Amino acid sequence: MFLVGLTGGIASGKSSVIQVFQQLGCAVIDVDIIARHVVQPGYPAHRRIVEAFGREVLLENGEINRKILGDLIFKEPKQRQLLNSITHPEIQKEMVKETFKYFLRGYRYVILDIPLLFETKKLLKYMKHTVVVYCDRDTQLARLMQRNNLSREDAEARIRAQLPLTEKIHLARHVLDNSGEWSATRRQVLLLHAELERSLEYLPLRLGVLAGLAALTSLLYLLSRYLLPQP
Template sequence: MKRHIPEKLVHCLFSSLVEQLIGKCADCPVPSGSCSACLLSPGKMFLVGLTGGIASGKSSVLQVFQQLGCAVIDVDVIARHVVQPGYPAHRRIVEAFGTEVLLENGDIDRKVLGDLIFNQPDRRQLLNSITHPEIRKEMMKETFKYFLRGYRYVILDIPLLFETKKLLKYMKHTVVVYCDRDTQLARLMKRNNLNREDAEARINSQLPLKDKARMANHVLDNSGEWGLTRRQVILLHAKLERSMEYLPLRLGFLTGLAGLASLLYLLTRYLLPSP
């Protein structure tokens, strides 16, 4: 007979293995400081959430971070990846919304799906319940790869970081690429060849940059010359590189692996039949 493993321990072990790289298990049911899996984890993973607005210059800022050798994860790319044919989220979306959301090649028709959930909170929540767990899993996989390669911190490009708030709890730092509204409007009109009315409509459909700036830990002002913005990025990178928040992660890595190995061994003993 296999012994029963307490549900709380299984839940916390799974959360720890996946999420403890960036801090305490997000949904750990055990009081803080009392959970073996949490205490044995390597420490906080240093995640930086970066966002902006349309025509604010976020893509250009990310290019500078990449040129500086930073690890960057595009959450939008992950979101498109997890709904490809053959992935669990793809199957569940078809089951929930029907084959009408499929293109001829089997891909999800994002426009049709978007129309189905537009102004439909229940349907939007259903879609989020399907995609968000898969996005988080892929995000953790990519983060773990960078962790093993010794990166000090990882930047996550999250367009709706403050709007959805789903990933905020994982971020140690948040960064907003800001520019004043007049500059944003002028850039958008020029870049997309839009008239003023259409450009304003697109800007108004998003959370104002000034509101995002108030919620962020760091603001990169891209209202002026690009050289000034680039200098801000370099200075922020240097500040994050010097951060002492990184040390517990590397110092505790081997200890954490040894601890988790011991915990897995104990669980195996529970699972094996009694002699």
């Protein structure tokens, strides 16, 4: 098994691309879902967020008000860094657990949906392939304004808070251009999936695990043969 890091930018269409991979039966770990999970009431990250940002970031039921917290961190880079320092370690723990489950189920590759893949760089060394979902800035701005009902100024501020897509495409091994018709984007996803499925890059880890199991089996046999009492 090998890991594929998939990223993009706000309103670039990454979620739609992920849906296509899921429809194809691919193993996908959605960091957004994990991120929502680890900040639920009762979890360590939830407590630390309240301590750092105050109870004004909570809804009446005690859950995090994502809009209020999102507005705060997009306008204050230091606050964004603080939130990341709280949530990222917890998110990564859950990602490791989910990845191991897919490995045991025999998947050839696992897609990790990581919005800040190139910004944090912490997980890059584990990725055999990196993919960025790209769209031109005008398209990104228009989609974001429409999707989130934002003013042009607020939308531009949110885009500026992220590493520009024009930089990400130079860092990624694969680029899925989502600037035009969705049918064209979907064809790109299908071609990439076919390429990853044909790859033999999953073999080293699989063979390594099999070799390890074989060695362990031999060791257990020797222990039972020479160290345990014989009838």
